[in-house]
Amino acid sequence: MTNYITVIGLEVHAELKTKTKAFCSCSTEFGSLPNTHVCPVCLGMPGALPVLNKQVVEFAIRTGLALGCDIQKFNKFDRKNYFYPDLAKNYQISQFDQPICLGGHIDIEIDGVPKRLGITRIHMEEDAGKLNHSGATISTSDFSSVDYNRAGVPLLEIVSEPDMRSAEEARAYMEQLKAILEYIDVCDCKMQEGSLRCDANISIMPEGAKEFGTRAEIKNLNSFRALVRAIEYEVERQKAILEDGGHVVQETRTWDEANGVTLSMRSKEEAHDYRYFPEPDLVPVEIDDAWIERVRGELPELPAQRLERLVEKHGLPKYDASLIVATKAMADYFDAACANSKDDKAVSNWLLGDVSAYLNAENITIEQFPVKPENLGELVTLIKDGVLSSKLAKKVFAEMLKADKTPKQLVKELGLEQVSDEGAIAAIVDEVLAENPQSVADYKAGKDKAIGFLVGQVMKKSRGKANPGMVNKLLKEKMQ
Amino acid sequence: MKVTVKDVEHIAGLSRLTIPESEMEKFTEQFNQILNYADILEKIDTEGIEPTPYVLPISNAFREDVPQPGVTHEEALENAPAVYNDGFKVPRVIE
Numbered sequence: 001m002t003n004y005i006t007v008i009g010l011e012v013h014a015e016l017k018t019k020t021k022a023f024c025s026c027s028t029e030f031g032s033l034p035n036t037h038v039c040p041v042c043l044g045m046p047g048a049l050p051v052l053n054k055q056v057v058e059f060a061i062r063t064g065l066a067l068g069c070d071i072q073k074f075n076k077f078d079r080k081n082y083f084y085p086d087l088a089k090n091y092q093i094s095q096f097d098q099p100i101c102l103g104g105h106i107d108i109e110i111d112g113v114p115k116r117l118g119i120t121r122i123h124m125e126e127d128a129g130k131l132n133h134s135g136a137t138i139s140t141s142d143f144s145s146v147d148y149n150r151a152g153v154p155l156l157e158i159v160s161e162p163d164m165r166s167a168e169e170a171r172a173y174m175e176q177l178k179a180i181l182e183y184i185d186v187c188d189c190k191m192q193e194g195s196l197r198c199d200a201n202i203s204i205m206p207e208g209a210k211e212f213g214t215r216a217e218i219k220n221l222n223s224f225r226a227l228v229r230a231i232e233y234e235v236e237r238q239k240a241i242l243e244d245g246g247h248v249v250q251e252t253r254t255w256d257e258a259n260g261v262t263l264s265m266r267s268k269e270e271a272h273d274y275r276y277f278p279e280p281d282l283v284p285v286e287i288d289d290a291w292i293e294r295v296r297g298e299l300p301e302l303p304a305q306r307l308e309r310l311v312e313k314h315g316l317p318k319y320d321a322s323l324i325v326a327t328k329a330m331a332d333y334f335d336a337a338c339a340n341s342k343d344d345k346a347v348s349n350w351l352l353g354d355v356s357a358y359l360n361a362e363n364i365t366i367e368q369f370p371v372k373p374e375n376l377g378e379l380v381t382l383i384k385d386g387v388l389s390s391k392l393a394k395k396v397f398a399e400m401l402k403a404d405k406t407p408k409q410l411v412k413e414l415g416l417e418q419v420s421d422e423g424a425i426a427a428i429v430d431e432v433l434a435e436n437p438q439s440v441a442d443y444k445a446g447k448d449k450a451i452g453f454l455v456g457q458v459m460k461k462s463r464g465k466a467n468p469g470m471v472n473k474l475l476k477e478k479m480q
Numbered sequence: 481m482k483v484t485v486k487d488v489e490h491i492a493g494l495s496r497l498t499i500p501e502s503e504m505e506k507f508t509e510q511f512n513q514i515l516n517y518a519d520i521l522e523k524i525d526t527e528g529i530e531p532t533p534y535v536l537p538i539s540n541a542f543r544e545d546v547p548q549p550g551v552t553h554e555e556a557l558e559n560a561p562a563v564y565n566d567g568f569k570v571p572r573v574i575e
Contacts, residue, residue, distance in 0.1 A: 025548035034566040039550030054542035145567030278533040
């Protein structure tokens with residue numbers, strides 16, 4: 001059997017976090033009653049004229065700089081003509097031959113091997129309305145209902161080079177891109193809600209071939225899992241066609257999540273005839289160096305820089321740091337917890353251990369996590385200072401999940417304060433020594449290990465509250 | 481002939497226009513007349529001249545990102561031929 005190489009390029013649509021649409025002042029709020037954030041412009045009424053939202057350009061420049069692109073000084077918009085009811089105007093305002101950003105890249109790392117994936121271009125455009133189908137799927141519906149609330153919401157289309165060679169690389173690219181867009185605060189990046197969408201161009205070619213195979217474009221990938229599954233399915237589908245001596249057809253396919261397959265949508269031949277021409281209702285956008293440099297100066301810390309900081313300043317292992325920085329909210333939580341902690345590595349361990357386990361079990365995100373970061377920091381500090389054993393800390397943590405209380409408060413309420421009163425501990429030590437003459441004898445005979453057992457007995461009697469350092473000291477003194 | 485009857489059929493299809501069979505020849509001829517006329521421009525030497533997508537001497541006409549009310553839900557649907565689930569009802573969208 002022939003070995004095939006998979007070639008993947010991704011087109012990502014990111015909805016910008018502006019308050020208003022790209023070309024009119026309608027709100028971009030998500031989840032409202034259909035057709036309530038609409039006006040003559042986004043409803044395509046004759047004579048209505050678009051005016052560009054300045055924030056769209058601002059966000060596009062910021063995104064381009066964060067992804068290492070060249071910002072183009074002269075920008076125009078173009079009309080992409082097509083008949084589909086998701087846009088009332090029968091054209092989409094987009095950028096055709098002169099996108100705002102050219103070049104750029106995203107760095108990924110898989111199993112410690114770094115790879116740089118190219119970005120071809122980024123352009124500004126408007127989103128289309130949402131079709132709600134009468135049937136279960138688009139293909140089985142007799143009619144649809146159109147909601148234009150989303151029509152005109154600004155999008156950036158980020159087009160990658162066909163640089164990815166596996167589903168894993170595509171996933172890593174998407175994860176990195178999502179993290180960067182979150183860090184620079186231009187997009188909500190909620191794949192399920194559709195604020196970050198991904199189409200994948202997938203082809204395969206026999207090993208050693210000079211030219212890429214015919215590609216299929218897969219739409220409706222609204223999760224990382226869907227992206228990975230769709231690529232894996234599509235590669236197998238195309239292999240089966242080629243092995244049978246057939247030809248892959250260039251077409252658009254949709255990912256059917258329920259059945260785990262891709263399905264043909266429509267022939268691209270005619271659909272591609274978009275007859276682009278310059279949008280005569282808008283004037284050009286000219287971006288000068290001062291504008292670009294101002295935006296560059298305001299760029300926040302990016303995921304790669306944050307990773308470096310977590311490794312260098314907070315002493316985290318690179319792998320742990322990469323997990324923390326993958327989500328901006330998690331990285332922000334880490335920083336906030338560390339501000340109130342004496343042990344950053346322990347904060348990271350808690351986040352990747354007990355906290356992540358809780359988030360997964362409850363199926364919530366770190367933004368919904370009930371424990372305030374400063375309280376997690378305090379808990380870690382209590383362990384570091386010897387006030388709490390790690391075992392009791394877990395007990396306190398369980399209580400913190402139930403009520404918004406500080407660890408110190410809970411330690412008091414639960415009666416978990418470590419006993420550091422020498423008199424009280426000495427009394428328990430005496431009891432333990434009297435009950436375990438054999439261990440005492442062993443210790444005196446030079447078996448240093450025997451003291452561990454005795455410490456354990458004292459801790460048990462004190463229900464874990466005795467200060468272990470003091471227990472050790474007193475035992476040694478009394479057995480001299 | 482720059483465009484053929486077939487091209488005109490294709491363009492009419494993209495534009496959702498129905499052109500009667502009897503008028504096809506006429507339209508094709510007119511299309512060609514327009515294109516031939518535009519050919520006059522091709523004779524001008526445009527070497528070193530930037531394309532001119534816009535003729536107005538203005539750029540950067542922006543709007544601030546401040547929401548304003550649009551039309552109401554009822555007004556929006558007033559022109560809809562049919563309404564379904566608070567939306568514009570449209571026929572099946574895929575062949």
